[in-house]
Amino acid sequence: MEPFNRPYMTGREFVYIAEAHANGMLAGDGPFTKHCHEHLQKQFGVHAALLTHSCTAALELSALLARIEPGDEVIMPSYTFTSTANAFVLRGGVPVFVDIRPDTLNLDETLVEAAITARTKAIVPVHYAGVACEMDTLLDIARRHRLMVIEDAAQGVGSAYHGKPLGSLGDLGCLSFHETKNVISGEGGALLTNDEALAARAEIIREKGTNRSAFFRGQVDKYTWVDVGSSYLPGELIAAFLWAQLQQGDDITRRRLGIWRHYHEALAPLEERGWLRRPIVPAGCVHNAHMYYVLLPSLAARQEVIRRMRERGVSPVFHYVPLHSAPAGLRFGRTATPMTHTDTLSERLLRLPLWIGVDRELVIDTFSSVCAEVCGSR
Numbered sequence: 001m002e003p004f005n006r007p008y009m010t011g012r013e014f015v016y017i018a019e020a021h022a023n024g025m026l027a028g029d030g031p032f033t034k035h036c037h038e039h040l041q042k043q044f045g046v047h048a049a050l051l052t053h054s055c056t057a058a059l060e061l062s063a064l065l066a067r068i069e070p071g072d073e074v075i076m077p078s079y080t081f082t083s084t085a086n087a088f089v090l091r092g093g094v095p096v097f098v099d100i101r102p103d104t105l106n107l108d109e110t111l112v113e114a115a116i117t118a119r120t121k122a123i124v125p126v127h128y129a130g131v132a133c134e135m136d137t138l139l140d141i142a143r144r145h146r147l148m149v150i151e152d153a154a155q156g157v158g159s160a161y162h163g164k165p166l167g168s169l170g171d172l173g174c175l176s177f178h179e180t181k182n183v184i185s186g187e188g189g190a191l192l193t194n195d196e197a198l199a200a201r202a203e204i205i206r207e208k209g210t211n212r213s214a215f216f217r218g219q220v221d222k223y224t225w226v227d228v229g230s231s232y233l234p235g236e237l238i239a240a241f242l243w244a245q246l247q248q249g250d251d252i253t254r255r256r257l258g259i260w261r262h263y264h265e266a267l268a269p270l271e272e273r274g275w276l277r278r279p280i281v282p283a284g285c286v287h288n289a290h291m292y293y294v295l296l297p298s299l300a301a302r303q304e305v306i307r308r309m310r311e312r313g314v315s316p317v318f319h320y321v322p323l324h325s326a327p328a329g330l331r332f333g334r335t336a337t338p339m340t341h342t343d344t345l346s347e348r349l350l351r352l353p354l355w356i357g358v359d360r361e362l363v364i365d366t367f368s369s370v371c372a373e374v375c376g377s378r
């Protein structure tokens with residue numbers, strides 16, 4: 001069975017983990033964490049990068065930094081992972097769901113302004129499949145209404161919008177290094193910001209509400225509890241693993257792009273026949289080949305393609321159940337627009353296995369013949 005995902009290892013992970021073991025320093029913010037922070041600050045051109053346990057943790061940290069209080073509203077797509085919404089729901093916030101654009105499946109920026117109320121605190125663009133949201137428009141709306149922009153760039157490591165890395169454009173950016181993403185550490189993430197005040201407070205919240213980080217830099221002579229907080233920092237073994245991956249980040253993106261382009265070219269004739277729609281990458285967006293998806297004609301066609309591909313040993317998957325229609329979404333959130341594109345496109349979307357080492361010919365041959373059987377006979 002060709003699996004849907006297999007994590008890629010650079011070969012240096014064990015070397016650095018052994019080094020961390022020999023250093024005898026296993027808690028967070030040791031030498032490997034510092035290497036990762038400096039690397040991310042440079043790669044993303046941001047004032048501060050802080051490793052977290054996950055993108056989920058970075059989003060939770062963002063909700064605390066945005067001072068979300070019960071009843072505060074946060075505008076986001078419904079077509080996303082649960083963590084985008086949960087981070088704010090945990091603080092009593094209300095996810096306000098806006099429909100997506102049919103081309104990129106990203107938040108439809110033209111619908112955002114009408115969804116703003118007196119309770120709105122933040123906009124959370126999710127860069128689906130590592131393709132950027134229309135950030136110029138969203139940042140302009142946020143500036144005019146004094147809202148924070150918190151990027152869910154979980155899928156966007158290595159992508160850019162008009163030359164700027166995703167995750168570096170908003171007030172806060174959240175990255176994921178989960179093993180299903182491009183650059184990985186098993187579980188892992190980071191928070192990025194260009195705002196010095198937010199960075200200083202993030203450091204405190206991440207370290208259990210203490211000024212421990214400033215203490216270690218010699219900026220205060222004792223460390224104490226100064227704010228709310230939790231533990232969001234990973235240990236050094238995770239940072240050591242991640243350090244190996246970050247060093248190979250460009251190579252990982254290049255190799256994934258090779259597979260993505262192979263799929264994209266091979267599926268052009270199927271699109272011409274009207275059997276599917278391929279991903280659309282708008283001008284100004286450079287993507288990281290996080291994902292290859294197609295949109296099939298209907299839910300029934302999608303389900304049948306998945307069933308027949310699995311029978312032939314290839315595992316495609318689909319996602320997401322739109323949050324506004326999920327039990328917790330109905331309970332904690334509300335919709336601000338009709339959810340037409342969210343509802344129809346999420347039913348038609350199919351993801352092909354895309355990982356370094358995947359049998360790309362097998363995936364394309366299997367998908368093409370199954371797609372012809374299912375879509376060609378309509």
Ligand SMILES: *Cc1c(COP(=O)(O)O)cnc(C)c1O
Nearest residue numbers: 054055056081083154176178189
């Ligand atoms: C993967 C993902 C997350 C969660 O990332 P973790 O690191 O697993 O917490 C959040 N949002 C989106 C859009 C994701 O794809």
